[in-house]
Amino acid sequence: MMDDEAKPPAAGNSVAGIAAMVAAGTRRMLEEAMDMAVLAEFPLASGRRADLMALDAxxxxxxxxxxxxxxxxxxDRKWPEYADWADRFLFAVAPDFPQQILPEDEGLILADAxxxxxxxxxxPRPPLAPARRKALTLRFARIAARRLSGGTMPRDA
Structure with a gap:
């Protein structure tokens, strides 16, 4: 039997574990309470990846x-670039995150697993340009379909 010092850290205490817990709770809220479709690690045309991208009705x-x-x-110096790719932008953090360091003019979600x-x-943000909205919607649909079918990612995503 391992003593406490020899045990690996719990997944929930690692950076990846905390992010996974926050993602799970946030995704549940977006899908169940807000009726949104959600994709994780959504690739943007800019080359960046959104942690979660949600599409409403x-x-x-x-x-x-x-x-x-x-x-x-x-x-993280890249997060300001995400605003151009969505109608809404929010940070999602765990309950023990020091919220005072986040910009007060951005949205904030508090989540656990x-x-x-x-x-x-x-x-409020300016509406996405129609061409960008169409491109994002098509990208969202193609990626969702590929993931659902177990296929590979499209070349343009």
Whole structure:
């Protein structure tokens, strides 16, 4: 039997484990409470990847950037680029995340592995250009279909 010091850290305490827990609770809220379709690790045409991209029944996109801890946020310089790819942008963090370091003018979701709540709504953004919305919608559909069928990712995604 291993003593406590010899045990590997619990998945929930690692950076990846925290991110996975936040993603699970956030996804559950988006899908079940808000009736959105959600894709994880959604590739944007800019070459970046959204942690979660959600599409609602009106065709509006919500992009969620998950932060596993203060160091993750402080070292990330790419998140401002995501605003151009969605109608709404929110950070999702675990309950013990130091929320005061996040920009106050961005949306905020507090999540654990089972549930999530929007603490601060996303700020209003200009509507996506029709061509960008169409391209995002097609990309979302193609990626979802490929993942559902177990196929490979399309070359353009």
């Amino acid at each position: 009106r065709g509006q996109f919500t992009l969620i950037e998950i932060k596993s801890g203060a160091a993750d946020f402080r070292t 089972f549930e999530a709540a929007i603490l601060r709504e996303a700020k």
